[in-house]
Amino acid sequence: MTVPPFPSSSDVCPAGADTPATCEVPHFSPVRVRGAGHLLRRLGRQRRRALALGLAVTAAALLAAGARGGGQDAAERARGRPHAAPPRAAAPPGRPVAAETVSAPVRIADAETVRLLRPGDRVDVIASAQTATDEGEARVVARGALVSKVPEPLGAGVDGGALVVLSVPRGAAARLAGAGVTQRLAVTLW
Structure with a gap:
């Protein structure tokens, strides 16, 4: 048995000669997954x-x-027709029936106080004498009145003050109207 001779240095291929030649990757359109x-x-x-x-x-x-x-x-x-009986007739017995509320526009003497009010606030309305020299004590005209609207002032009025719309029982609305003519009105916020 004979051993083959070792290849000579001239027969040896250089490193990397056994790899294939590089080629360009062919152009193809993107792969789109269908079915979703x-x-x-x-x-x-x-x-x-x-x-x-x-x-x-x-x-x-x-x-x-x-x-x-x-x-x-x-x-x-x-169809939009009202009940035959008033709504307070349906109130449970033993409970006080809420008085019918009305909207009453009231001119408050201090316009800056009215600027602090927002719809939904509860206030007490207090009537006092027209001038500081008039005798008489301040009295509460309406308690827990609900502020419905605070209209924007149209300008400086002759009487001063500012307007506010309150939701009050009908009796309190009459007292507010009477007091507003003869006395200065103020509010206290709850």
Whole structure:
């Protein structure tokens, strides 16, 4: 057995000669994954169905809540006609019936105080003498009056002060109107 001779240094290939030659990567269009569109459409259908179901349940609940009366009276109320009896007749026995409230425009002597008021505030209205030399004590004309509106001042009025609209019981509105003519009115915020 003979051993093959070692290759000579001239027969040895240089390092890296056994690798293939480089070539350019061919151009191709981007890969697009298809099939996810139906998932989005299905999700949209499910949301629409859930919304429709929610609206149907809400409508049924509103119908059930509004259909308590029954009879011809309920049908007439649905058309916008008022109750035959006043609303305070439905108050539970043993409880005081709330007085009917009206809106009363009141001119408060101090315009800067009126600027502090906002709709929804509760105030006490106090009547005092017109001038400092007049005799008489201050008195509360309306307690817990609800501020309905604070109109913007149109300009400096002759009487001064500022206007405020209060929701008060009918009796307190009459007292406010009378006191507003003869006395200066002020408010205290609750």
